[in-house]
Amino acid sequence: MISDWNDAYANGAHIKGAESYPELWRERAEKYRETLLDADRARLSVGYGTSERERFDLFMPVSAPLGLAVFVHGGYWRNFDKSTWSHLAQGAVDRGYAVAIPSYTLCPNAAISDITGQIARAVSQASGMVAGPVHLAGHSAGGHLVTRMACALSPLGQGVAGRLGHVLSISGLHDLRPLLRTDMNRDLRLDWAEATAESPALHAPRDGTRLTAWVGAEERPEFLRQAELIANIWTGCGADAMLKVAANRHHFDVIDDLADPHSAMIEHWLS
Structure with missing residues (x-):
């Protein structure tokens, strides 16, 4: 039985050197942006x-793109923006895909349901600029957001939804109801109704959905449970859903392989 829900969803406190990661991400992102600029x-x-944070960066491959890949960042819907994650586009770009990385309005200035709508608009806008299949990936809260795009009831239009390829939820949050018990809910402002409505595990998947829940073996037990949950439930709902547990990876380094065009993660996501 979990008695401390704040600790259950705390990542940095359980990762050695956690405080160094944000600056490392920003440095790598800036260097990659400059290279492509x-x-x-x-x-x-x-x-x-129309809002200030409704913007995405689009990175293009050397030749005509094979399709569009979208990465949605995490931070518990409260932190970061697109500029911290540019380097994670490299794996898909080097494999011939255009990659869009959006920012979105952060809680408490937006509800999670508002952010879901923003990501749908970002994916729609980017997909109108790039032909071909649309693969989605997101980390942590971003994993929640891309999985919401694959729900039967999501704000993503049918035209774009019909182009969805592989959805990769990396350390994603798929049942938001436990977050009602955390202090972060002061910013998230979830109530039972919204936590239920915004939980992909409580939705049916769109027909034809292919989803992988990818999680680090060294992550907090709740993140392992959340990954197992969506893979289990959506398989039972008829989706092509699976669980991948990455050995020796924790919540902050599990995303590193997105930057490597030859990684198992990139091979799996773009297959």
Whole structure:
């Protein structure tokens, strides 16, 4: 039985050197952006709405893209923006895909349901700029958001939904009801109704959905449970859903393989 729900969803406190990761991510992201800007293969801050944070960066491959890959960042819907994660586009870009990385309005300035709508608009806008299949990946809260795109009831339009390929939820949150017991809910402002409505595990998947819940073996037990949950339930709902547990990976380094075009993660996601 879990008695401390704040600790159950705390990652940094259980990862050695956790405080160094945000700066490392920012440095790698800036370096990669500069490389693609110099090659005229980056379009930064493309608008997909009217609010300040409704922007995405689009990174292009050397030749005509094979399709679109979208990465949605985490941070418990409360932290970060697109500029911290540019380097994670490299794996898919080097494999010939255009990659969009959106920002979104953070809680408490937006409800999670509002952010779900923003991501749907970002995916729609980016998919209108790039032909071919659309593969989605997201980390932590971003895993929740991309999985919501694959729900039968989501704000993603039918045209774009019909192009969805593989959805990769990395350390995703698929049942939001436990977060009602955490202090972070002061910012998330979830009540039972919204936590239920925004939990992909409580939705049916869209017909034809292919979803992988990818999680690090060294993550907090709740993140392992959340990954197992969506893979189990959506398999029972008829989706092509599976669980992948990455050995020797924790919540902060499990995403590193998105930057490697030859990693097992990239091979699996873009297959």
